Amino acid sequence: MNSEVIINARKDLHGVSCPMNMVYTKVALAELGPGQILEVILDDGPPINNVPGSLKREGHEILRQQQCEDGSWALLIRKSD
Amino acid sequence: MEITVNGVAQSIAAAEPDLLSVLKSNKIEDPQMVAVQLNGQFVESSQYAATILSEGDVVEFLYFMGGGSR
Amino acid sequence: MIDFTTEQLNRYSRHILLKDVGVEGQVKLGRARVLVVGAGGLGSPAALYLAAAGVGTIGIVDNDQVDISNLQRQIVHGTKDIGRSKVESAAEAMRAINPDVEVRPLATMLCADNIMEIIKDYDFILDGCDNFPTKFLVNDACVMAGIPFSHGGILRFDGQTMTVIPGESACYRCVFRQPPPPDSVPTCSQAGVLGAIAGMLGTIQTAEALKYITGAGRLLTDTLLSFDASNMDFRKVALRRQDDCPVCGARPTITELTDAEQTVCALKK
Numbered sequence: 050m051n052s053e054v055i056i057n058a059r060k061d062l063h064g065v066s067c068p069m070n071m072v073y074t075k076v077a078l079a080e081l082g083p084g085q086i087l088e089v090i091l092d093d094g095p096p097i098n099n100v101p102g103s104l105k106r107e108g109h110e111i112l113r114q115q116q117c118e119d120g121s122w123a124l125l126i127r128k129s130d
Numbered sequence: 131m132e133i134t135v136n137g138v139a140q141s142i143a144a145a146e147p148d149l150l151s152v153l154k155s156n157k158i159e160d161p162q163m164v165a166v167q168l169n170g171q172f173v174e175s176s177q178y179a180a181t182i183l184s185e186g187d188v189v190e191f192l193y194f195m196g197g198g199s200r
Numbered sequence: 201m202i203d204f205t206t207e208q209l210n211r212y213s214r215h216i217l218l219k220d221v222g223v224e225g226q227v228k229l230g231r232a233r234v235l236v237v238g239a240g241g242l243g244s245p246a247a248l249y250l251a252a253a254g255v256g257t258i259g260i261v262d263n264d265q266v267d268i269s270n271l272q273r274q275i276v277h278g279t280k281d282i283g284r285s286k287v288e289s290a291a292e293a294m295r296a297i298n299p300d301v302e303v304r305p306l307a308t309m310l311c312a313d314n315i316m317e318i319i320k321d322y323d324f325i326l327d328g329c330d331n332f333p334t335k336f337l338v339n340d341a342c343v344m345a346g347i348p349f350s351h352g353g354i355l356r357f358d359g360q361t362m363t364v365i366p367g368e369s370a371c372y373r374c375v376f377r378q379p380p381p382p383d384s385v386p387t388c389s390q391a392g393v394l395g396a397i398a399g400m401l402g403t404i405q406t407a408e409a410l411k412y413i414t415g416a417g418r419l420l421t422d423t424l425l426s427f428d429a430s431n432m433d434f435r436k437v438a439l440r441r442q443d444d445c446p447v448c449g450a451r452p453t454i455t456e457l458t459d460a461e462q463t464v465c466a467l468k469k
């Protein structure tokens with residue numbers, strides 16, 4: 050799957066709780082152009098349960114959502130056009 | 131006849147009510163206190179007495195409201 | 201482009217989270233300049249919420265001093281401020297809520313001679329003045345200068361407001377041709393006003409200012425919103441630009457600003 054996706058920016062949001070994780074994700078996306086890819090690392094629990102849905106409601110696309118070994122999640126987001 | 135005044139249906143007994151009498155019956159003693167829209171068009175205050183209403187007319191009294199600061 | 205500090209991201213997080221405001225909207229707020237006319241009942245909540253929202257530059261104009269009879273509704277002032285200049289008292293409260301914003305207190309009375317010079321530095325004017333001559337002056341000056349503004353008025357349990365985008369939507373004079381004759385319409389100081397009404401209307405006007413700046417939602421243009429809080433009835437009346445409007449119509453008859461006579465309320469104080 051999407052192995053050749055180019056990631057334009059990364060944001061590690063380990064330990065950042067709701068809703069500031071969404072705020073930082075929006076700031077990171079605002080610095081990207083339409084269609085560019087952002088990877089964020091989110092904690093398990095409320096962060097991974099909330100942030101992807103909020104991003105979809107804003108029109109962004111979730112390309113991949115993968116749990117890491119430490120239990121956190123790597124989320125690949127394509128910024129809306 | 132039935133007219134609508136500020137969104138509320140009103141029955142008028144007179145056969146040919148003029149705008150000024152409808153103002154008075156709505157307790158607007160001084161016609162200069164309001165701007166009046168009849169079916170979406172403004173009516174000059176000098177024309178209130180000469181404007182005859184008909185069935186189904188929609189009248190809006192827009193009140194001057196000046197307070198705010200003191 | 202985005203140079204918010206961590207503190208600012210926290211402060212404005214509830215704006216940034218909104219889809220229709222977001223990071224971009226918050227940047228726009230920071231660059232915006234809003235003038236509040238009157239540091240009274242409507243100006244109080246407006247000044248506080250504009251400052252809290254991070255509007256970069258906020259002017260506030262009023263020539264009055266704080267009186268104890270103001271404090272029932274003019275919540276930007278406190279008991280300790282009695283006797284102080286209203287704009288200085290308001291500026292202190294605004295800076296306390298948000299040191300990020302530049303507050304410009306203007307202790308003067310708006311008049312035909314100074315209004316153009318004052319409003320030209322602002323993107324949006326929020327009218328919270330207490331008299332009809334100034335309301336018409338603000339309308340005419342804003343139409344002539346092409347600056348959007350919010351009209352607001354309160355009385356007893358009632359409030360009304362409309363947003364005017366000059367050249368696009370109905371202006372105040374499209375609805376009310378000229379100030380009412382002195383004493384035909386009571387003012388708050390004569391008739392009284394429920395304090396919270398000032399908060400209800402002032403915050404509606406402020407929301408309009410924030411919407412205009414961020415581009416969020418649909419403005420109260422071509423619409424007069426009025427409410428009667430005694431029954432909590434809210435109504436919108438559709439308006440339309442009038443071709444024969446004396447200031448924004450096809451052939452304006454008002455082409456320069458003049459000071460109408462101020463009606464002095466006999467019952468004041």
Ligand SMILES: [Zn+2]
Pocket residue numbers: 370371372373374375441442445446447448449
């Ligand atoms: Zn007009």
